Amino acid sequence: MAGGSGEERIVTAALLVIGDEILSGRTEDKNIAAIARHLNEIGIRLREVRVVPDDEGEIVAAVNALRARFAYLFTTGGIGPTHDDITADSIAKAFGVTIDVDPKAKSLLLEHYRRRGVDLTPARLRMARIPAGASLIENPVSGAPGFRIGNVIVMAGVPSIMRAMLEAVTPELETGRPLLSVTIAVDRPESEIADAFAAQQRRFADVAMGSYPRLANGRPVADLVLRSLDAERLEEAAAALREVLGL
Amino acid sequence: MAGGSGEERIVTAALLVIGDEILSGRTEDKNIAAIARHLNEIGIRLREVRVVPDDEGEIVAAVNALRARFAYLFTTGGIGPTHDDITADSIAKAFGVTIDVDPKAKSLLLEHYRRRGVDLTPARLRMARIPAGASLIENPVSGAPGFRIGNVIVMAGVPSIMRAMLEAVTPELETGRPLLSVTIAVDRPESEIADAFAAQQRRFADVAMGSYPRLANGRPVADLVLRSLDAERLEEAAAALREVLGL
Numbered sequence: 246m247a248g249g250s251g252e253e254r255i256v257t258a259a260l261l262v263i264g265d266e267i268l269s270g271r272t273e274d275k276n277i278a279a280i281a282r283h284l285n286e287i288g289i290r291l292r293e294v295r296v297v298p299d300d301e302g303e304i305v306a307a308v309n310a311l312r313a314r315f316a317y318l319f320t321t322g323g324i325g326p327t328h329d330d331i332t333a334d335s336i337a338k339a340f341g342v343t344i345d346v347d348p349k350a351k352s353l354l355l356e357h358y359r360r361r362g363v364d365l366t367p368a369r370l371r372m373a374r375i376p377a378g379a380s381l382i383e384n385p386v387s388g389a390p391g392f393r394i395g396n397v398i399v400m401a402g403v404p405s406i407m408r409a410m411l412e413a414v415t416p417e418l419e420t421g422r423p424l425l426s427v428t429i430a431v432d433r434p435e436s437e438i439a440d441a442f443a444a445q446q447r448r449f450a451d452v453a454m455g456s457y458p459r460l461a462n463g464r465p466v467a468d469l470v471l472r473s474l475d476a477e478r479l480e481e482a483a484a485a486l487r488e489v490l491g492l
Numbered sequence: 493m494a495g496g497s498g499e500e501r502i503v504t505a506a507l508l509v510i511g512d513e514i515l516s517g518r519t520e521d522k523n524i525a526a527i528a529r530h531l532n533e534i535g536i537r538l539r540e541v542r543v544v545p546d547d548e549g550e551i552v553a554a555v556n557a558l559r560a561r562f563a564y565l566f567t568t569g570g571i572g573p574t575h576d577d578i579t580a581d582s583i584a585k586a587f588g589v590t591i592d593v594d595p596k597a598k599s600l601l602l603e604h605y606r607r608r609g610v611d612l613t614p615a616r617l618r619m620a621r622i623p624a625g626a627s628l629i630e631n632p633v634s635g636a637p638g639f640r641i642g643n644v645i646v647m648a649g650v651p652s653i654m655r656a657m658l659e660a661v662t663p664e665l666e667t668g669r670p671l672l673s674v675t676i677a678v679d680r681p682e683s684e685i686a687d688a689f690a691a692q693q694r695r696f697a698d699v700a701m702g703s704y705p706r707l708a709n710g711r712p713v714a715d716l717v718l719r720s721l722d723a724e725r726l727e728e729a730a731a732a733l734r735e736v737l738g739l
Binding site: 262265266267268269270271272273274277278279280281282283284285290291292293294295296297298299303325326327328329330366367368369371372386387402403405424426428435436437439440442443446453454455456457458459460465467470472 | 528
């Protein structure tokens with residue numbers, strides 16, 4: 246890559262969203278975009294997202310397919326105290342390990358509930374069930390921890406709790422250089438600039454160029470997004486594109 | 493199923509969202525929730541969602557995996573006029589068929605652009621490339637059609653265009669009976685009602701029961717959602733659950 250520092254280490258990830266409520270349309274997912282943005286900022290490439298129902302077979306199959314293909318697999322949802330929360334058990338099954346109440350997770354929950362003056366009931370204790378060999382991810386919002394086993398990072402589905410867990414786990418993630426991007430807003434339909442755009446993509450084959458159409462007051466316009474690890478090369482391509490578009 | 497009409501035909505579907513912009517966090521997906529709600533309303537069960545990048549190999553693999561497993565596969569994104577729009581070609585490859593400019597799609601585009609007084613340029617004509625054997629899906633918003641090939645329904649990524657295409661294709665879809673649901677809002681943390689909730693799930697094993705926690709002014713509360721095809725059985729389960737929860 247011109248001007249770059251030679252071979253770049255690319256760190257990839259997938260996200261598995263677990264929950265019937267997303268698939269039924271009852272709940273609008275907020276986590277995909279938040280996780281995508283966060284990973285992009287810290288230099289991890291999110292390469293696939295899957296949403297599967299609260300079904301052990303589906304979760305196990307998706308976890309095993311995705312953890313084998315990507316450097317990291319993040320999951321959201323299904324780690325609460327109710328009977329339909331089956332993520333921890335499904336992850337244990339995917340890894341072929343046992344699952345039981347984890348002493349450290351139990352003491353985190355005891356401490357959390359003690360401060361609130363409520364009991365650690367059997368239902369609450371269910372949230373301390375952690376697959377063997379996993380490490381805990383702190384949950385400053387509601388006590389019950391997430392966990393990490395191998396390259397799989399298991400987080401809550403409630404967005405504010407998920408974000409806290411994602412922040413907590415970030416320092417221990419291996420990251421690459423963030424992909425830099427330049428957005429060029431074009432006040433015309435993408436069909437009008439498609440030929441010039443394709444010509445610049447051919448000229449700057451090492452800069453990924455995408456066109457994202459949208460309607461602005463009912464009129465089709467486009468955002469052209471250029472991406473590269475190399476700031477200099479990115480600016481060169483953006484300047485060339487602006488010039489041919491007369492911007 | 494008690495009170496039901498015997499064997500129920502379940503019509504399943506998957507959704508494949510195609511686009512780097514979702515995975516980079518640049519664009520927040522709006523289509524998953526809209527499609528999930530629509531399919532739920534017309535009696536089709538959305539069972540899986542995947543998001544993959546603008547990469548032919550990834551698209552082909554996902555299309556072939558998902559169209560084999562579900563009654564329908566819907567896709568969004570990547571059917572515009574720019575070089576990064578590779579969905580139509582990837583679908584043709586997945587089906588092992590040729591792709592070329594479709595005369596009917598071309599005349600739709602000609603008509604659309606003629607009314608606006610603009611030319612059908614080669615870039616615009618690219619949007620008339622349709623895999624052999626596909627039927628067209630009307631696009632009242634911006635002219636360029638979606639298409640259906642076998643059980644795969646290929647739609648635009650711009651939300652207003654996607655919705656128009658989804659409406660257009662709906663009359664030709666085979667549907668089942670819609671899953672009915674009752675939501676019981678509980679003003680307590682789900683950990684407080686988990687035991688009673690699990691007991692009712694055991695009692696009404698044929699009614700799917702899920703708990704969806706959220707924070708209300710920072711306090712954990714939950715929506716309990718009961719789902720069944722059978723209205724009578726659903727009401728019975730909801731009444732029993734309300735009673736044990738003192739609601």
